[in-house]
Amino acid sequence: MLMIESQEIADALPHHKQKLVLVFSAMRHFAEELRGAGFTLDYRKTAGFAEGVREHLEATGATTLEVIDPTDWGVREVLEEAAGVSGAKLQVHENELWLTSEGEFNAWADGKKALRLEYFYRDMRKRFGWLMSEGKPVGGTWNYDADNRQTPEAGHLFPGMRRFPPDALTGEVIAEVAARWPGHFGSLEGFAWPVTREQALGALDDFLEHRLKMFGPFEDAMVEGEAVLYHSLLSIPLNLGLLHPLEVCERALAHAAVPEHDVPIHSIEGFLRQILGWREFIRHIYRRTMPALRDANGLEHTSPLPEAYWGAPTRMRCLSEAVRQLTETGHTHHIQRLMVLGNFALVAGVDPRELNDWFLTCYVDALDWVVTPNVMGMSQYADLGSFTSKPYAASGKYVDRMSDHCRGCAYDPKRTVGPGACPLNSLYWTFIDRHRHRFESNPRMAVIVRGWIKRDPAVRSDILAHGASVLDALRSGSL
Numbered sequence: 001m002l003m004i005e006s007q008e009i010a011d012a013l014p015h016h017k018q019k020l021v022l023v024f025s026a027m028r029h030f031a032e033e034l035r036g037a038g039f040t041l042d043y044r045k046t047a048g049f050a051e052g053v054r055e056h057l058e059a060t061g062a063t064t065l066e067v068i069d070p071t072d073w074g075v076r077e078v079l080e081e082a083a084g085v086s087g088a089k090l091q092v093h094e095n096e097l098w099l100t101s102e103g104e105f106n107a108w109a110d111g112k113k114a115l116r117l118e119y120f121y122r123d124m125r126k127r128f129g130w131l132m133s134e135g136k137p138v139g140g141t142w143n144y145d146a147d148n149r150q151t152p153e154a155g156h157l158f159p160g161m162r163r164f165p166p167d168a169l170t171g172e173v174i175a176e177v178a179a180r181w182p183g184h185f186g187s188l189e190g191f192a193w194p195v196t197r198e199q200a201l202g203a204l205d206d207f208l209e210h211r212l213k214m215f216g217p218f219e220d221a222m223v224e225g226e227a228v229l230y231h232s233l234l235s236i237p238l239n240l241g242l243l244h245p246l247e248v249c250e251r252a253l254a255h256a257a258v259p260e261h262d263v264p265i266h267s268i269e270g271f272l273r274q275i276l277g278w279r280e281f282i283r284h285i286y287r288r289t290m291p292a293l294r295d296a297n298g299l300e301h302t303s304p305l306p307e308a309y310w311g312a313p314t315r316m317r318c319l320s321e322a323v324r325q326l327t328e329t330g331h332t333h334h335i336q337r338l339m340v341l342g343n344f345a346l347v348a349g350v351d352p353r354e355l356n357d358w359f360l361t362c363y364v365d366a367l368d369w370v371v372t373p374n375v376m377g378m379s380q381y382a383d384l385g386s387f388t389s390k391p392y393a394a395s396g397k398y399v400d401r402m403s404d405h406c407r408g409c410a411y412d413p414k415r416t417v418g419p420g421a422c423p424l425n426s427l428y429w430t431f432i433d434r435h436r437h438r439f440e441s442n443p444r445m446a447v448i449v450r451g452w453i454k455r456d457p458a459v460r461s462d463i464l465a466h467g468a469s470v471l472d473a474l475r476s477g478s479l
């Protein structure tokens with residue numbers, strides 16, 4: 001067995017320090033397990049994968065390098081070339097860390113005019129027979145999104161999450177990362193992510209026992225000081241391969257099937273939709289649209305990423321809270337990613353490629369296959385909707401409805417212009433105005449564009465002037 005810690009990857013971006021600890025610690029724990037199980041393991045720390053492969057092949061004289069198909073684009077070619085230099089062949093095995101194969105998705109997608117999650121997900125529900133009864137969805141409907149947009153009462157007690165304090169091996173990695181990459185993003189304090197298979201199973205149990213029941217209703221909510229709410233935090237062990245999506249879905253379905261657990265249909269359906277639906281769908285979209293997706297910039301946005309994303313002070317509470325949490329843990333939940341960090345960059349016209357690198361850098365669960373479609377496609381509409389029907393752009397009213405951030409914020413979500421007006425409001429209308437010619441032919445955006453154009457020209461010009469002053473304040477770091 002060969003495992004390679006590539007320094008090149010760690011150096012390529014100023015990755016969150018906890019992400020480096022997570023990946024290196026999980027690798028070293030896995031190496032110990034392999035050795036304990038009797039495997040002969042060659043564990044190398046090299047400048048890059050190519051050097052690691054070459055050195056291994058030279059040391060062992062092996063003529064074939066066997067790998068499972070890497071999900072990230074371009075890795076297979078790097079390995080092929082590295083093996084070739086030493087006169088070895090690359091043998092690629094199907095990647096079995098997924099619920100659906102390439103062939104299955106291609107058969108579903110080929111010939112379709114538009115690829116939409118909803119229809120893929122429904123067909124996968126039928127194929128797996130999950131939450132199905134006589135060919136129909138259990139509960140009579142496929143989608144419970146409307147039930148899953150609630151916000152908790154003030155003072156609601158959330159269960160929190162199980163933490164996995166560092167053992168000696170993780171402690172060594174923490175010291176190494178602190179010494180070697182001191183300038184990288186984020187804090188190392190309080191590292192508590194699962195790094196072994198046993199801990200990953202503990203994280204799954206913790207979610208099933210304490211959070212699955214309420215996963216649905218508050219799925220889109222944001223609460224000040226609450227990082228987890230009822231989310232699973234399972235992207236971390238899933239993306240590392242410490243959990244298989246099949247066991248996650250089967251365990252969740254089995255847990256929900258026990259009447260005493262009292263899991264409502266909208267919670268188990270909402271969770272299944274994420275793993276069987278979104279996670280698989282996103283991976284296939286990536287596979288089919290790379291490398292064009294990485295360079296897409298259909299809306300021609302070119303502004304630099306605001307310094308606030310790297311922790312510079314801002315009076316926008318939703319933004320500063322998300323960045324604070326990210327700095328401390330390397331994680332925020334989906335709605336903070338999509339509707340705060342992504343949305344603000346979108347309406348402020350930030351270059352999507354810079355934002356993509358930022359997401360890749362700052363999150364502990366970030367890998368190219370999952371970040372690039374979520375950022376370039378879902379969040380920034382840089383692909384002009386290859387798998388979404390409209391941009392996820394929203395004003396401050398959305399953040400006010402779904403969170404309690406606005407209460408403690410210097411800005412007022414009810415105001416669009418004038419002192420104290422929420423920057424998201426004028427930026428939202430600036431965004432709509434800038435792209436009105438494109439959006440008026442989009443059935444889901446046309447009403448918004450028509451409403452905007454019908455407004456009094458003086459009101460429109462006030463809003464656009466305020467939007468311009470917000471962008472000035474953003475550039476000068478005084479927002």
Ligand SMILES: Cc1cc2nc3c(=O)[nH]c(=O)nc-3n(C[C@H](O)[C@H](O)[C@H](O)COP(=O)(O)OP(=O)(O)OC[C@H]3O[C@@H](n4cnc5c(N)ncnc54)[C@H](O)[C@@H]3O)c2cc1C
Binds near residue numbers: 235236333367
């Ligand atoms: C701009 C943006 C950036 C994102 N970056 C990442 C990333 O770096 N890594 C990552 O794993 N996910 C990413 N996502 C998807 C999603 O936000 C995270 O998977 C989720 O927040 C992880 O937290 P959780 O495990 O508590 O998720 P939960 O809310 O508990 O959801 C359960 C699981 O469903 C899967 N899932 C849900 N939504 C998606 C999605 N859109 N794409 C793929 N899988 C999904 C994840 O595996 C997740 O663990 C991103 C989404 C957006 C909009």
